[in-house]
Amino acid sequence: MGRSPCCEKEHTNKGAWTKEEDERLINHIKIHGEGCWRSLPKAAGLLRCGKSCRLRWINYLRPDLKRGNFSEEEDEIIINLHSLLGNKWSLIAARLSGRTDNEIKNYWNTHIKRKLYSGGIDPQNHQPLNASAAATTTPTATTVPPSNTVATISNKKRNNDSISNIKHDTSNNNFQFVNGTEDSNCSSGVTIEELAFNPHNQLNLDLSIGLSTNQPKVSSSTINQENKNKKLKQEPQILYQLYNGNKVNTTQQGVCLCYGLGFQSNNKACSCKAMGSATTTVTATIATNNDMCRFYQPMSF
DNA sequence: AAATCTATCAACCGCCGCCAT
DNA sequence: CATGGCGGCGGTTGATAGATT
Incomplete structure (x- = not known):
């Protein structure tokens, strides 16, 4: 009974x-x-x-509810947490004092979605719209895992244990991925707090193309999209990896396409180690900072 | 001024895991 | 151990206000 x-x-x-x-x-x-x-x-x-x-x-x-419009900082935190947690509104709300899951959910559906779309980002997977479309249509690409790996893992279960793979250090109020959720190939060891609460984080739409094997740590964030487009337009016959403005010809080797999604944090570099062989067609991995790294076989132009 | 459209958000619905019975 | 309600969650709906025609 x-x-x-x-x-x-x-x-x-x-x-x-x-x-x-x-x-x-x-x-x-x-x-x-x-x-x-x-x-x-x-x-x-x-x-x-x-x-x-x-x-x-x-x-x-509830008396502790924060009324009124969402601040720009709250926007960024929500976007960033959503990229990590998916539609876990209660978890996102738990990290925004005075906001409810319902409020955040509504705000996401009415404001942020549109904001991301207008910025060329797919709000579901936080990938650039063009890139996500290309990923599904490019004939050379094999199946690619979703960019929001953590959210996908979390969504397998509905309750709070969905983030049991995130360790909360109460001494410094940091959140860190633990066993299994951090990709073994791409790891930058960044915490959720670093991603979501660093006011210096900026929406990162950076795209870098280049070598990945045994490469020096580079920062793609110093190269803005306009400059990259300019360079690629000027020299279309050769793929270059851009190291802070210095270029390296990559046409004879595998190519790592890394694009940061979400928020930049301290210019985290791609540390993709997936490039074992140039015969690999595509290896897709994801770092905890939500950068997407994809490896494409050598191309000739 | 009225009709229609759009945006917003409070509230409902249905599902799931937990746990009392 | 099985059953089924509770609490909590995410998705969806519908009422309303404001904007547009």
């Missing part, structure tokens, strides 16, 4: 809450605190389902 039902649905109100209902709910929680949503409606004199009371309190009546 299980429990008895939480409420008699035929005797409950639905729709918008009245001021009186709000006051009853607030007063009850002020006196008795949160908890036992099942018995709360009756105790508070409300003709509402316990679930409805909980939702009303959490999303609207």
